[in-house]
Amino acid sequence: MTLDLTPLAGERVVLRENHPLEGRTTLRIGGPARVFAEVEDTSALAALLRFAAERGLPVLPLGKGSNILVPDAGFPGVAFVLAGDFSKVVIDGNVVHAGGGASLMSLAVLTKNAGLKGLENLSGIPSSVGGAIRINAGAYGGEIFDVLREIELVSRTGDVSRVDAKSIRWGYRWTELMERTDIVTAGVLELESRPKEEVDARFREVTEKRRNALPKKPNAGSIFKNPEGRYAGKLLEACGLKGRQVGAAQISEVHANVIVNLGGATAADVRALMAEMQAAVRERFGVELVPEVEVL
Numbered sequence: 647m648t649l650d651l652t653p654l655a656g657e658r659v660v661l662r663e664n665h666p667l668e669g670r671t672t673l674r675i676g677g678p679a680r681v682f683a684e685v686e687d688t689s690a691l692a693a694l695l696r697f698a699a700e701r702g703l704p705v706l707p708l709g710k711g712s713n714i715l716v717p718d719a720g721f722p723g724v725a726f727v728l729a730g731d732f733s734k735v736v737i738d739g740n741v742v743h744a745g746g747g748a749s750l751m752s753l754a755v756l757t758k759n760a761g762l763k764g765l766e767n768l769s770g771i772p773s774s775v776g777g778a779i780r781i782n783a784g785a786y787g788g789e790i791f792d793v794l795r796e797i798e799l800v801s802r803t804g805d806v807s808r809v810d811a812k813s814i815r816w817g818y819r820w821t822e823l824m825e826r827t828d829i830v831t832a833g834v835l836e837l838e839s840r841p842k843e844e845v846d847a848r849f850r851e852v853t854e855k856r857r858n859a860l861p862k863k864p865n866a867g868s869i870f871k872n873p874e875g876r877y878a879g880k881l882l883e884a885c886g887l888k889g890r891q892v893g894a895a896q897i898s899e900v901h902a903n904v905i906v907n908l909g910g911a912t913a914a915d916v917r918a919l920m921a922e923m924q925a926a927v928r929e930r931f932g933v934e935l936v937p938e939v940e941v942l
């Protein structure tokens with residue numbers, strides 16, 4: 647049954663029905679969303695959330711799809727990305743205002759070019775700013791909450807609020823925002839002015855490390871979080887799982903904590919592989935691996 651989308655006419659939103667989500671995820675997996683929207687401002691976001699709530703449709707905010715496993719059956723509600731105004735970045739001295747839909751990779755390049763230190767360790771993470779804030783993305787000893795000062799949130803009823811980042815509890819690949827339903831629509835970062843060559847040197851170092859650490863085939867980065875004091879990749883490698891395949895999903899030969907899509911893999915393939923990985927590590931080390939990737 648098609649939906650009457652006319653209540654959203656006049657809002658800055660691009661709408662598509664039965665839109666495949668595989669192209670919206672870095673794993674290249676996922677069936678269609680009943681409605682897929684690119685929302686361009688706060689008014690459109692509030693209207694879209696109201697539209698979904700009034701029709702009892704579930705809502706899925708998507709960033710760059712780099713940490714999510716969308717089911718093969720798709721999503722039976724309204725999936726949306728933040729675009730337009732939400733993609734803007736404004737650099738004011740050493741303070742950076744970034745929309746939740748902006749690319750973290752582009753933000754790291756922009757700030758590096760402005761001689762601002764603080765995002766080099768996160769360069770190369772294919773995330774949105776909103777997605778990175780929600781999970782406290784991090785790498786090589788740095789996390790986004792290290793430099794985050796303020797967060798803009800939109801509640802499911804469309805109310806906008808700005809909160810001090812210090813008021814939000816956060817930890818390793820976790821923030822309390824993951825337990826809430828708010829949409830992260832912007833962040834204010836405070837970086838440090840440094841000589842450009844210095845920022846550039848660290849940026850290049852991180853880029854080089856990343857190039858060698860991850861496979862080139864479609865993937866969602868680390869599948870499991872590192873258990874306290876250990877590396878999930880090392881535990882999985884010790885279980886001899888590199889190269890193990892279910893359907894067209896394979897545990898990467900490059901990194902045992904990464905699953906790659908060899909072409910045509912399904913979400914069911916990935917879930918089956920994840921269950922095998924957890925069982926192997928549980929049996930051999932008595933450790934319960936916790937997914938980092940969001941399994942819808």
Ligand SMILES: Cc1cc2nc3c(=O)[nH]c(=O)nc-3n(C[C@H](O)[C@H](O)[C@H](O)COP(=O)(O)OP(=O)(O)OC[C@H]3O[C@@H](n4cnc5c(N)ncnc54)[C@H](O)[C@@H]3O)c2cc1C
Nearest residue numbers: 709710711712713773774776777778783784785830866867
């Ligand atoms: C090659 C590769 C390398 C990676 N390296 C790293 C790394 O070094 N460090 C690291 O931390 N992560 C890494 N990741 C994982 C991933 O990039 C991060 O978890 C990222 O922050 C996810 O952001 P996203 O915008 O892609 O979110 P998505 O994958 O689109 O969504 C993830 C979850 O966040 C929710 N969400 C997304 N945007 C919003 C929003 N604006 N408001 C509220 N909820 C939202 C979604 O509903 C979903 O539940 C890597 C991934 C890949 C593919």
